[in-house]
Amino acid sequence: MAENIIIIGGGPCGLEAAKTLRDLGYAPIILEKKQELGGHLRKWDRLFPEGVQAKQVLKELTSGLKGIEWHTSVDIETIEKSRKGYTVTLSTGVSYNSPALLLTNGFKLFPAEKKEEYGYGIYDKVITNADLEQYFAKGKDNVIKKPKTIGFVHCVGSRDEKVGNRQCSKVCCATAVKQACEMKELFPDATIYSFYMDLRLFGRNYEDMYLTAQKKYGIRYIRGRVSEVSEDIDGSLIVKAEDTLLCKPLRLKIDLLVLMTGIVPENSSASLAQQLNIELGEDGFYKPKDTILEPCMAENNGLFMAGACTGPKTIPETLSEARAAAVQIHNYLNKSWISGIL
Amino acid sequence: MIKEGKVKIWSDYQKEIPDDHWFYVRSCIRQNFFPAAEVTFLKILREELGKDIYETPRHTTCGGIAYHLECIPQETQMTIIARQFALMTEAGYENYTCSCVTSFGLYSETLETWHEMPEVEAKIRENLWKSCRMEFKVPKYLAHTSDLFYKFRNDISAKAKYRLVNKETGEPLKVVEHIGCHYAKMFPSKGVGGAEYPYVLAGMAESWGGNIIDYPERRHCCGYGFRQYHVKANRGYSLSNSYKKFESMEPYHPDMIITNCPGCHYFMDRWQYVIAEQTRKTYGQNGYGIPVFTYEEVAGLTLGYNPWDLGLQTHQVAVEPLLDKIGIEYNASEKYLGTGGKLICTPEFPMSIKCC
Incomplete structure (x- = not known):
């Protein structure tokens, strides 16, 4: 009978790891706290750099789950470590045993209302990157009505010590470039500004996407941070910023402001880390055994981690790490059984 | 909003x-x-x-x-x-x-x-x-x-003789609240309501019957800024900051400004005269300015204190149009009387901003 492997988190990483483990002959059990599998991918419309539809990727990931047990709306009560592995007990009293445990509990988006000066949750026309994806997916929104001037603010809650997040969220620059181009496609007459600190377009074809944004779509990139946002008498927004290349303060009147919220650790990470005695980095993400040689392995035997729970990652990086973690679990179990540890 | x-x-x-x-x-x-x-x-x-x-x-x-x-x-x-x-x-x-x-x-x-x-x-x-x-x-x-008056705002309201309401229409007065920069911008947690959307004066104004205006330059400095004013060569900068605020609040037609900072009160009151002299522009109704008050003065007015005991005759911008709008009783002939009932002096009227 195939060994159970418990995976905490049913987003892209957990799903991909489960499939790989199943193909390696195990019986994965996914425990997901949300009502549905798929994680943040479920809320996204298109993915950079090519604009692949998120629902297509989601469909691929959530289909063909034969041989995989999954439970949604799950509330984990306790996790106990024994010589034989891990026992995860849910609030319903149901327990699952597994010789290895894989954490893929992902991330959450920075709550934009914490940057009070940007007015999210105060001014109607301030939205987030996640809100904009919902608009792209649904095609309608109460706030987005033929905007003539649109602003994108990079690094909202990322690289910002004032809110306690020093880390770069890695994916927001590319997302902002993608979303700006999509808005220009929808509203060709709109003028679009993007306020950035640095543009970190590190992946293959990302630079091309950025050049296209400038050359084809005429997105205006302004190197400087937004200092404050307020609402004008007609409901439009007044944005104050600095153009650090021109050494000039700016004051713009715009119709829609999109805040590129960064990636921060999922709420459950801290409590899971406490239960499993995992060290957290200063940024709050799990600290693996070795960031270069063992990025998917924890210090504890039989405990593995993959995806954005160890730091911001793109979808392809997440999926690769999911597969890597599955193979590492397989190798670990083989070695343990041979040596009689388990 | x-x-x-x-x-x-x-x-x-x-x-x-x-x-x-x-x-x-x-x-x-x-x-x-x-x-x-x-x-x-x-x-x-x-x-x-x-x-x-x-x-x-x-x-x-x-x-x-x-x-x-x-x-x-x-x-x-x-x-x-x-x-x-x-x-x-x-x-x-x-x-x-x-x-x-x-x-x-x-x-x-x-x-x-x-x-x-x-x-x-x-x-x-x-x-x-x-x-x-x-x-x-x-x-x-x-x-x-101002924190103390915020705490006791409803107690003051309970004793009030007047509300911040237009006596003719029954509509709440449109109030600009201006918070001194050093109140919460350095330490947001030390101020009631934080730094971005302070509540200390807004809470008082609401409790006393007024409606707060949120205008684009609400957070901007009044213009005092110490070296902006005290270094004489910088005074144009001080004035331009105040000008920016008045231009921003003008479309909302505010009835009054309440501040909790000594410098803000002084400069928002006095610079209206200077702006009027330089540009012939005034921001209140019918050629008057927008009257600027401390929260104690407003509390005193609602409690029915004599406006001249509150020192409102020392303001540059005339307060009488607002007193009339609320329906506050006052004796215009007592405006410049000293404590012994003796006329201290009658100031010269400016050319470009209407005064009483």
Whole structure:
């Protein structure tokens, strides 16, 4: 009978790891706290750099789950470590045993209302990157009505010590470039500004996407941070910023402001880390055994981690790490059984 | 505008304000330019609300103006503050309240510095002992005086004779609240409502019947900014900042401005005259300016105090159109009478801004 492997988190990483483990002959059990599998991918419309539809990727990931047990709306009560592995007990009293445990509990988006000066949750026309994806997916929104001037603010809650997040969220620059181009496609007459600190377009074809944004779509990139946002008498927004290349303060009147919220650790990470005695980095993400040689392995035997729970990652990086973690679990179990540890 | 979002922030930034027994220090600017505001503060707390507020003539400036003009180092300024705390300790009080927003910012900065760097506090204690032979306890609670009126806003409202309402239409007056930069911009958690959407004055205005205007340059400095004004060559910059604010609030047709900062009150009142002289532009109705008040003056008006006892005749911008709008009774012929009923003087009227 195939060994159970418990995976905490049913987003892209957990799903991909489960499939790989199943193909390696195990019986994965996914425990997901949300009502549905798929994680943040479920809320996204298109993915950079090519604009692949998120629902297509989601469909691929959530289909063909034969041989995989999954439970949604799950509330984990306790996790106990024994010589034989891990026992995860849910609030319903149901327990699952597994010789290895894989954490893929992902991330959450920075709550934009914490940057009070940007007015999210105060001014109607301030939205987030996640809100904009919902608009792209649904095609309608109460706030987005033929905007003539649109602003994108990079690094909202990322690289910002004032809110306690020093880390770069890695994916927001590319997302902002993608979303700006999509808005220009929808509203060709709109003028679009993007306020950035640095543009970190590190992946293959990302630079091309950025050049296209400038050359084809005429997105205006302004190197400087937004200092404050307020609402004008007609409901439009007044944005104050600095153009650090021109050494000039700016004051713009715009119709829609999109805040590129960064990636921060999922709420459950801290409590899971406490239960499993995992060290957290200063940024709050799990600290693996070795960031270069063992990025998917924890210090504890039989405990593995993959995806954005160890730091911001793109979808392809997440999926690769999911597969890597599955193979590492397989190798670990083989070695343990041979040596009689388990 | 999503009001619930603001309400959420306001609830996040509430501070503990003790009910009674305060050691009180005055503001350098206010006791010179608007002394009746401070008198009114004490009168309302002592006589209307029955609170224990102690002040001593031995207290001095906090050193804020000299510090922000870089005339004295921080160590000197903190020693001055330590002496104020020593006076509070001598008097047997633990709650400290100051009338000036600049002082409030400095007290907050000093306490935070001592909290983070106890060795600095030790050095200041040594300085104070060597210079004055005095010792002190740090206040248990620090509040700006506007915090106290915020706390008692509903008690004041319950005794009010007038509301901030247009007597003809019954509509709430449109109120601009202007918060001094040093109130919460440095330490958002020290101010009621935080730094971005402060509630301290908005709460009072709402409680007393007015409606707050949220205009684009609401957060902007009044223009004082110490070196912007005190260095004479920079005064144009001071004026341009105030001008920017008035231009921004103009489309909302505000009835009045309430401030909690001595400098803001002074400059928003006086610069309206200068702007009118330079540009012929006025921001109130019918050629008047927008009257600017301290929160104590507004509280006094709602309680039915004589406007001239509140010192409103010392304002540059005429207050009478607003008094008429609310329906507050006053005797115009008493405006410039001194305490003995003798006419002190009648000021010259400016050319470009209408006065009464």
